[in-house]
Amino acid sequence: MMSQTMSAVLLFMKVLTVYCLSPSQPKVEADCDKNVDLSCLCRDSTHFQLLSWYKIIEQKRHFLISTGDGLVEKATFSQRATFGEGDSLHLPAVKPSDSGTYKCAITANVGGQNKDCVVDLVVHACVTNTPTMTMTNEMLNTIPSAVNTSQKNGEELPLPVVWSSLSYLAVGLAKVLISCIGVRVIQACRM
Structure with missing residues (x-):
């Protein structure tokens, strides 16, 4: 009985250690209407057959853009997405709807190893300036008369x-x- 308890404690400690030491996926925070570049962190060389970016929606990947052999291919719905420096995903004027998980997938040349990595994008809510009402002298003069309506002829x-x-x-x-x-x-x- 004691050895089973000890085994369970050791297993729990191992799982906890793996969980705590495993790297979390990178997270990029951006303000609304700002340009964002998401880096492909698993890209370790310039030699690859194909590099593709996807947006993960409900655990399904949706193709955005890819490059390989000097050609760039875009999805029809993602005309905003372009490649930035170092094959990063460039998203201009992001909105909160652009928030989510993005995946960079690298198809290696023959003899190489395919890689993929993910990055989370969080776009803060857009703040709009609403016009404020300024009090005019006429408005300020009507406030005391409204307060004093309970008095009439003394x-x-x-x-x-x-x-x-x-x-x-x-x-x-x-x-x-x-x-x-x-x-x-x-x-x-x-x-």
């Missing part, structure tokens, strides 16, 4: 106090009436 009209009191009284009476009706209904049901 007489104070405490209408807000009266109406507030009446509304509280009406709500209180309604609650008492409903409670009385509820009590009568419960008594009638018990008989």
